[in-house]
């Protein structure tokens with residue numbers, strides 16, 4: 175038996191509790207989206223924090239979120255976050271703009287013990303740091319009607335001309351495997367030709383599915399800057415994460431409805447060959 179003098183014993187106890195708290199506090203990062211889109215954020219995060227364990231949930235049963243009411247998006251999001259917390263996630267990345275806009279503050283209030291990173295605030299903060307310029311925000315109907323980007327820009331008091339355009343056809347095109355067919359280019363061109371976007375200097379992919387359209391956009395608007403939203407969000411997650419906490423670097427995948435086309439796309443677009451576990455919430 176080892177006898178420690180009281181101050182030493184307290185120190186040892188404090189040290190042990192400190193470790194336990196750190197391990198308990200930040201064990202895994204949970205990410206969710208309606209489908210494939212959040213995988214663009216996961217991919218950037220794998221580069222940023224490769225050693226950390228992650229859990230991904232794709233709510234394919236309720237896809238698309240962008241056309242749903244705020245109430246519906248909130249209720250799906252609440253269930254998913256409860257599930258991710260039960261999986262041991264302490265940091266939750268709301269890897270969906272529609273859910274970030276409709277459910278972000280509700281989630282923070284409902285789960286005060288979790289740390290949330292949404293995909294809107296870090297991108298607006300990055301925009302605000304740059305020179306003011308005319309920027310197109312392409313997003314789902316839910317994201318555009320929320321005005322979340324403009325409100326945060328306004329709060330930061332930055333004179334940035336942001337023109338938001340709902341581009342609802344792009345998500346189903348991506349989820350249906352139309353990337354690389356040229357059809358996604360025609361649809362994107364249709365949207366970019368909207369008169370309100372005349373003279374834009376930058377494009378924000380305001381939906382986590384849209385980073386997959388980067389090449390198409392570069393072809394259609396070569397001089398226009400495409401904001402690398404997943405990298406910006408991954409940086410924000412990196413700053414929120416306690417760098418001393420690492421896991422085995424595993425990622426577990428869940429989805430609410432498994433269709434062969436989704437699994438094929440996850441594999442062909444993101445190289446994910448892992449098993450997707452079906453979990454209806």
Ligand code: DGL
Pocket residue numbers: 207208209211212237238239240241269270271272273314317345380381382383
């Ligand atoms: N990828 C999501 C977003 O960022 C959801 C798209 C959708 O399901 O409509 O908005």
